[in-house]
Amino acid sequence: MMNLPGPAIAVRDLRVVRGGAEVLHGLTFEVPRGQVTGLLGPSGCGKTTLIRSIVGVQIVTSGEVTVLGEPAGGPALRRKIGYSTQSAAIYRDLTVLENLRYFAAVLGAGKDDAERVLEEVGLAGAGRQLAGSLSGGQLGRASLAVALLGSPELLVLDEPTVGLDPVLRQDLWGLFQSLAERGVTLVVSSHVMDEAARCQRLIILREGEILADGSPDGLRERAGTTDLEEAFLRLVKEKAERVR
Amino acid sequence: MSLTITLATAGRILAQLRHDRRTLALLVGVPSVLMILLRYVIDDPASFDRLGPTLLGIFPFIVMFMVTSITTQRERATGTLERLMAGPLGRFDLLLGYALAFGAVAAAQVAVVLAISLTWLGLEVAGSVWLLVLVAVLDSLLGMALGLFFSAFARTEFQAVQFMPAVVLPQSLLCGLVVPRDAMASWLERLSDVMPLSYAVEAMQEVARTGDVTGVLVRDILIVAGCAVLALVLGAATLRRRTP
Numbered sequence: 001m002m003n004l005p006g007p008a009i010a011v012r013d014l015r016v017v018r019g020g021a022e023v024l025h026g027l028t029f030e031v032p033r034g035q036v037t038g039l040l041g042p043s044g045c046g047k048t049t050l051i052r053s054i055v056g057v058q059i060v061t062s063g064e065v066t067v068l069g070e071p072a073g074g075p076a077l078r079r080k081i082g083y084s085t086q087s088a089a090i091y092r093d094l095t096v097l098e099n100l101r102y103f104a105a106v107l108g109a110g111k112d113d114a115e116r117v118l119e120e121v122g123l124a125g126a127g128r129q130l131a132g133s134l135s136g137g138q139l140g141r142a143s144l145a146v147a148l149l150g151s152p153e154l155l156v157l158d159e160p161t162v163g164l165d166p167v168l169r170q171d172l173w174g175l176f177q178s179l180a181e182r183g184v185t186l187v188v189s190s191h192v193m194d195e196a197a198r199c200q201r202l203i204i205l206r207e208g209e210i211l212a213d214g215s216p217d218g219l220r221e222r223a224g225t226t227d228l229e230e231a232f233l234r235l236v237k238e239k240a241e242r243v244r
Numbered sequence: 245m246s247l248t249i250t251l252a253t254a255g256r257i258l259a260q261l262r263h264d265r266r267t268l269a270l271l272v273g274v275p276s277v278l279m280i281l282l283r284y285v286i287d288d289p290a291s292f293d294r295l296g297p298t299l300l301g302i303f304p305f306i307v308m309f310m311v312t313s314i315t316t317q318r319e320r321a322t323g324t325l326e327r328l329m330a331g332p333l334g335r336f337d338l339l340l341g342y343a344l345a346f347g348a349v350a351a352a353q354v355a356v357v358l359a360i361s362l363t364w365l366g367l368e369v370a371g372s373v374w375l376l377v378l379v380a381v382l383d384s385l386l387g388m389a390l391g392l393f394f395s396a397f398a399r400t401e402f403q404a405v406q407f408m409p410a411v412v413l414p415q416s417l418l419c420g421l422v423v424p425r426d427a428m429a430s431w432l433e434r435l436s437d438v439m440p441l442s443y444a445v446e447a448m449q450e451v452a453r454t455g456d457v458t459g460v461l462v463r464d465i466l467i468v469a470g471c472a473v474l475a476l477v478l479g480a481a482t483l484r485r486r487t488p
Contacts, residue, residue, distance in 0.1 A: 018488060055330050059486045073485060078332040089323030093260045102259075105252035106333050130263065146327070 006069055008033040008154055008185040009054055014063035016049050023049050025208045026063065031187060031201070036180050038199030039189040040232075046208040047189040048086060051158050054187065055083045068154060079107060082147035086158040088139040089146070092132035096123060096142050099131055100149065109150035117145040120175060122168070137164045144172075155179065155186045161195065173198045193229040204232065211235050245336050253333075253341025254348075257315075261349065271311070271349060275303040275357045283365040296367045297448040298421050300357060300376060304350045304384035305441060306416070310408045312346060312391030317404040320395070325483070335483040339476055342392065343385055350384030351377065371451035375461070379451065382468045383444040387412075389475030396482030415441035420449075440471035 009031035016024040023046045031037045039047050052058035053065050056073020065072035068080055090099045100114035118124050121141040126134065131142055144160050155176075161169045173195070176186050180200070188199070196202050197216050204212040204219075212219055212235055216228065223231035223238075261268050282299060286292050319325040328338065354377055361367040369376065394411060398404035418428070418436035425436050436442045447464035 057326055057330050057486055059488050075332075078330065081330065083327065083330045085323045085326060087323055089327040091256070091260060091324060092322070093263050094256070095263075098256070098259055102252055102256040103327075103331075106249050106328065106331055108248070108332070 007031055008068060009187070010064075010066040011050075011054075012064040012066075014050070014053060014065060015061045016046075016053060016058060017061045018049060022061070023208050024053070027208075027210055029203055029210060029213055031185065031203075033185045034180055034183045035200040036176050036186045036188060036198070037201040037203060038196050039187055039203050039205065040193065040196050041191065041205035041211070043191050045205040047191075047205055048158055050205065051156055051187070051189060055081060055156055079150060080153045082149070082152035082155045082157075084144050084147035084155075084157045084160055086162075088131075088143035090131050090139070090143050093130065095128050095130055096134070096145075097127040099142065100127075100145060103146045104149050107150040113149055113151075117148040120148055121145045122171060137168060140164070141168075141172075151184075153184060155184060155188075157186065157188045159189055159191070161190065161192075169195075193232055196228045204235070206236060206239075211239060245334050245340075246332075249333050249337040250340045250344070253338055254344035257342060257345035258348070261345075267311075268349075271307060272353050272356050275299075275307070275353055276360050278303070279357050279361055280365065283361075289366060289368075292365070293368045293452065294449070295421070296361055296365070297369065297376070297452040298419070298445050300354065300361075300380055301383055301445040301448040302416055302419070302421065302441065303357065304354060304380050305387035305444065306408070306412050307353065308346050308350055308384040308387035309391040309394075309412055310405070312342065312388045313395040313398065313404045313407055314401055315342075316392050316395040317398050317401055321401070326487070329483070329485045335480050338483065339389075339392070339480055342388060343476070346388045347381055347385055350381050353384075354380040369452045370455045371453075371457075371461075372455075375451045375457075376448065379444060379447045379465060379468065382465065382472055383441075386440055386444070386468060386472040386475060389472055389479050392479035393475055393482060396479075415439045418442065419445040421445065440468060443467040443471075 007030040012028050014024055014027045015022060027050065039050065041047055049058060053060050054067060054072055056077065067077055070077055097114055100118060104113050118127055121144050123138060123141055123145065126138060131139065134142060140160065140163060144157065147155060147157060161172055176188060180186055200215065202212065202214060202216055202219060203210060219231050220226055223234040225231050225234065279299060282295060283292050286295065358373065358376060390411060394407045395404055398407060418432060418439055419441045425433055425442060443464040447461055447468065450458055450461040
């Protein structure tokens with residue numbers, strides 16, 4: 001999986017108009033295979049729209065999005081991408097296991113795949129609980145578990161760690177790292193800058209444009225500070241001065 | 245299209261209903277109670293023999309329209325539809341899954357109402373009981389398909405509920421329940437000619453009236469089945485992989 005040619009995702013001049021306003025203003029970047037790439041930026045910067053474009057469920061205005069060598073949304077990609085939306089996209093009136101078994105059947109994944117992913121997100125004890133009775137954090141992890149079904153090559157996760165306590169957050173980032181070590185490519189969005197340090201690669205978005213694209217160390221160096229939050233602020237200021 | 249995915253979807257919808265016992269009880273119980281009420285409100289066996297089958301044609305239609313429009317609206321709102329559309333599920337897999345599950349529920353509903361009507365309430369039906377069940381199930385599929393179609397225009401569950409009287413009540417008024425169709429003003433009769441529920445009700449009345457399979461009955465069954473297929477295709481058109 002690691003030695004396939006080309007990047008996992010290649011985006012060229014992507015523009016998206018939603019509700020009459022342009023929310024992505026011509027993005028161009030690549031995401032390498034087998035790494036955790038963080039998609040960071042404040043709420044409303046276009047993270048979710050970009051993620052939807054990568055998964056192939058967003059109507060794009062212009063530009064190209066190539067995923068695993070194919071145009072985004074192509075039929076061959078539908079079993080290769082695990083996708084988890086920001087709000088938990090699972091059936092509240094089914095148990096967690098019933099949810100996982102249904103999505104596993106749709107993907108053609110093995111029957112014991114449901115138990116495996118449940119274990120991976122640390123919900124092994126909650127399989128027989130109705131999803132609607134879970135706490136917010138558990139619900140989010142159940143939704144993440146669905147994305148892990150069928151061991152996809154690419155995982156696209158929209159804010160998977162929102163509302164989790166620090167211990168669980170650390171566990172999940174540990175899971176992401178170990179998946180990347182197995183050759184899985186991960187794109188993880190977050191609006192919390194301290195999560196950026198856990199990624200090998202960062203793409204920072206602001207108001208529909210790329211503010212920075214590189215490794216966390218490269219970013220610190222460029223901004224001249226060790227604190228990523230501070231680095232973000234300096235980059236915003238730097239850009240504002242350039243525009244002026 | 246995939247049989248596995250279709251069957252998994254039907255199983256999932258039935259599992260959701262199994263967890264929701266109250267809805268299940270309402271689905272089967274309410275039509276039965278209404279039929280009992282009708283019998284004693286009219287209190288005249290001859291009139292009940294005329295109106296009973298008409299109601300049998302209307303119930304499954306109303307109930308399935310409502311259940312489907314709300315269920316689909318919920319699938320859109322919670323993101324499960326987007327998740328499914330990003331995966332290998334085809335829209336006809338989803339539609340047929342719905343049709344199988346709700347068709348089974350409709351058959352159960354009609355079976356209970358019919359059993360009560362034919363025994364306790366003394367309804368006299370000249371034709372085959374199986375033809376009554378067939379027309380009722382086709383009718384419920386028509387309601388389901390229309391519910392699916394109209395749910396695409398509802399942004400909230402609240403709006404989805406409002407579509408029920410908007411779509412169902414005009415058809416119920418004009419289908420011959422209140423006044424026989426040929427006794428209505430000619431413009432109203434023409435209006436009722438293009439409403440599928442009119443033919444469902446006419447088919448029910450034919451089965452109740454005579455033991456023969458008349459030309460009118462065959463024509464009505466074909467019209468109802470044709471409308472159900474047409475509505476399903478329209479419903480399919482509202483399920484998009486890419487959304488704005």
